[in-house]
Amino acid sequence: MSNCKITKKVFNVGQLDVLIDHLHCGGVLAYPTESVWGIGADAFCEQAVEQVLKLKQRPASKGLIVLTDHVMKIKPLLVDLPPQNQAHLLKKMSRHHYQNQAITWLVPISPSSHIPTLLTGGFNTLAVRITTHPTLNLICQKLTSDKNPYGFLVSTSCNIANQPPATTFLQAANYFGDSVGYLMDESLGFDKPSQIIDLSSGKIIR
Template structure:
């Protein structure tokens, strides 16, 4: 994984299995890498991006001000084995160890975060955590051009982006979840994307 970590810190992209489909992403705090990803996907920066992290310890500032019941619901959603992962949309806390860049949030004053259950990707996120990226955030957007369906395996991911020298492919399978992650509001629990 050292070579993956080094590549991400150098601004490379990775294509990787998630819980359900394949994702493509980069170090969330590397602006050049994020801009390259947005261009590759033909995705407007205004939409914002989902980020993955390895565990809840890395994102304590986002959880700290939530009521206990809401925090418990979020933690339970990330710990349970299910058929669909949950991404939570958090308001940006006033005081953070490192501010969240606008190239991740887009036009929003919130951040979509998921603790990834895939062990290979969780390890990559853990290794990303450092002074520049204290949360271990890895950008996660579906691995496909904007007009094509998300890749569900390595072969399709390589068909989409295999001719791009800046994309490293992480071998492995998805966890077999049936649908891409749902998105819910961390403060209200409201469903945003089913």
């Protein structure tokens, strides 16, 4: 990261390789999600995740949602569970379909998965969403590497704490100006924030 120089701040969908370089260099990104705009970073770049928290004025104890592109990316998080339990939980995630509301799962994480505390807030679960947004799904694919084998992209609402989430590029830029990069794309038009479900118990948290 020390050899990186982040200069570009606005990316379109045809510039994903440059956008990925931005994320690999520790850049923060604001982007449209399934509903409102989100703000995030490469989930395994500690400096960038800390910057997300600082910009939002969000306490680290809350943890963060991460996006990934495929349910099988979740399997290593469950490695300490019996195989039949792993299969059951992965099947549960796979059979849910979005109906104008995305689903974020609280996934039990094995200690051997080495998920940073900044992401979990110190809890024994990680909030994960398999994104159906085509551009974000592709970003997660491109983020996948030895350092980030899950393809995790941090995804928290694009706002300062206690302010309404941005729903447009202009609102996002009004919050964060030149401090972050921006993906020029459209949301999926969902009118509700993601539903949060505990994967193990099935309990709806939100």
